[in-house]
Amino acid sequence: MKYSTATGNLQQLRTPCLISGFKTAKRLARALGEQKQFSRGTKDFDDAPGKRLCVHLDGAVARILVLGGLDNPSAAVFTKIANLAAQEAVKLPIGQAVTSLVDSKVKGKNAEWKASTLMQALSHAGYQFRHHKSKPKPLHQLTRIKIHSTDADSKAVRAAVKMGNALDAGLQLAKDLGNEPPNVCHPNYLLAQARKLGRAAKVKVSQLDEKKMTELGMGAFMAVSQGSDQPGRMIIIQYSGGKKNDAPIALIGKGITFDTGGISLKPPPGMDEMKFDMCGAASVLGTTKAVIEAGLPINLLTIVAAAENMPSGCATRPGDIVKTRSGQTVEILNTDAEGRLVLCDALTHALTFKPKAIVDVATLTGACVVALGSHASGLYSNDDALADALLAAGEHSNDRNWRMPLWDEYQTALNSNFADMANVGGREAGSVTAACFLSRFVEGTSWAHLDVAGSAFHGGARKGASGRPVPMLFNYLQNQA
Ligand code: BES
Numbered sequence: 208m209k210y211s212t213a214t215g216n217l218q219q220l221r222t223p224c225l226i227s228g229f230k231t232a233k234r235l236a237r238a239l240g241e242q243k244q245f246s247r248g249t250k251d252f253d254d255a256p257g258k259r260l261c262v263h264l265d266g267a268v269a270r271i272l273v274l275g276g277l278d279n280p281s282a283a284v285f286t287k288i289a290n291l292a293a294q295e296a297v298k299l300p301i302g303q304a305v306t307s308l309v310d311s312k313v314k315g316k317n318a319e320w321k322a323s324t325l326m327q328a329l330s331h332a333g334y335q336f337r338h339h340k341s342k343p344k345p346l347h348q349l350t351r352i353k354i355h356s357t358d359a360d361s362k363a364v365r366a367a368v369k370m371g372n373a374l375d376a377g378l379q380l381a382k383d384l385g386n387e388p389p390n391v392c393h394p395n396y397l398l399a400q401a402r403k404l405g406r407a408a409k410v411k412v413s414q415l416d417e418k419k420m421t422e423l424g425m426g427a428f429m430a431v432s433q434g435s436d437q438p439g440r441m442i443i444i445q446y447s448g449g450k451k452n453d454a455p456i457a458l459i460g461k462g463i464t465f466d467t468g469g470i471s472l473k474p475p476p477g478m479d480e481m482k483f484d485m486c487g488a489a490s491v492l493g494t495t496k497a498v499i500e501a502g503l504p505i506n507l508l509t510i511v512a513a514a515e516n517m518p519s520g521c522a523t524r525p526g527d528i529v530k531t532r533s534g535q536t537v538e539i540l541n542t543d544a545e546g547r548l549v550l551c552d553a554l555t556h557a558l559t560f561k562p563k564a565i566v567d568v569a570t571l572t573g574a575c576v577v578a579l580g581s582h583a584s585g586l587y588s589n590d591d592a593l594a595d596a597l598l599a600a601g602e603h604s605n606d607r608n609w610r611m612p613l614w615d616e617y618q619t620a621l622n623s624n625f626a627d628m629a630n631v632g633g634r635e636a637g638s639v640t641a642a643c644f645l646s647r648f649v650e651g652t653s654w655a656h657l658d659v660a661g662s663a664f665h666g667g668a669r670k671g672a673s674g675r676p677v678p679m680l681f682n683y684l685q686n687q688a
Pocket residue numbers: 466468484541543544545546570571572573574576631632637660661
């Protein structure tokens with residue numbers, strides 16, 4: 208979706224479709240002299256949230272997609288209406304549309320928020336993944352949206368539109384990577400995608416191959432990767448949009464391009480969904496793309512730990528002990544707890560760049576799905592200020608997190624008789640103990656962990672990557688700029 212701005216009198220508009228609230232639509236129809244037609248078309252219309260109707264007119268505005276409930280809606284109601292408007296708009300046989308929804312008042316929210324909310328809704332509704340259909344006809348044609356605003360709001364909306372276009376590109380990348388099948392999207396594919404980002408100015412892409420990672424002592428990463436014929440990669444992207452000596456913010460993504468569980472093999476039902484086990488990586492790559500497109504004045508370090516978790520003759524056995532890059536040893540009791548193994552070495556590697564904050568994103572535990580479902584990402588942090596910033600970004604972008612505890616009491620679950628720690632902590636609090644494991648590799652650095660096992664993709668009929676938490680991370684980084 209491509210967004211642009213529009214100001215001035217709606218009466219002067221020429222468009223195949225105006226997306227607007229009932230009152231604005233009625234006023235416009237009257238001004239255009241099409242009051243009769245409008246009244247007939249909307250006779251039974253109930254101006255309430257969740258209601259919509261498409262009315263055809265004869266003049267320069269060919270139709271109006273009328274939304275109900277826009278008389279001083281709450282933020283939550285506005286968000287629902289924006290999503291409905293977007294889903295209806297993309298069904299219409301049109302290539303472009305104008306929306307005046309930003310003109311309606313929303314309690315406690317400004318034009319920037321309204322425009323961003325609307326654009327995110329349109330980006331989600333407009334997304335399609337048809338690469339592997341033999342007759343890839345587009346499901347819809349709508350690709351260009353003009354966001355109308357009053358003159359007073361136009362500056363804020365122009366800025367929001369720039370960010371909206373950047374987020375659209377980032378969301379699209381994150382979803383495409385997530386949706387690609389695991390025979391296409393392997394670690395080398397992720398590296399190729401990162402290299403594409405590296406074509407932009409101020410971006411440097413590098414990588415560590417398995418030989419280099421072995422030399423560096425990344426025994427935990429290698430314990431996961433060694434069972435697969437696909438070579439693992441540690442992908443590193445450095446974006447220097449900020450001041451030369453400013454410490455970067457680091458984003459780290461779990462990039463398990465397929466998680467069979469390894470020798471601790473997963474049961475067959477739903478195993479195909481483990482192609483989404485690289486959604487953390489997809490989200491940090493998507494966020495990086497958005498940051499590059501927006502040209503944010505920050506320094507960003509993005510690291511993707513990309514590997515495939517397979518059972519084979521060279522796979523890690525339950526009971527194997529490995530040494531991590533940090534020097535700490537791990538007894539691998541369950542090879543299906545592989546995300547924390549690739550991430551711990553990525554975290555230690557990130558520390559060598561002296562970042563001011565680290566945020567890792569991972570589809571880490573089924574336990575997180577049990578605890579929070581799909582509405583919130585699980586947030587863990589050793590730094591209250593960082594946690595609050597991420598919570599606020601999640602609220603603003605409707606991509607919410609819920610903070611979970613990282614208390615010391617949970618750490619003992621990881622005790623091992625044979626190594627410094629075990630890689631699993633037993634049946635209780637599985638998402639918490641996974642976060643506890645990671646916390647042991649970032650001591651002294653401001654760090655947050657997002658468990659997105661429930662939020663990064665949908666199952667069932669809507670099966671597909673959600674693009675989360677790209678909106679939240681991008682908003683957080685905008686606030687740091
Ligand atoms: N990738 C899975 C977690 C997952 C589950 C993500 C469901 C998305 C949906 C992870 O690698 C895993 O297998 N975790 C284990 C950990 C356990 C062995 C301690 C789990 O959650 O069962």
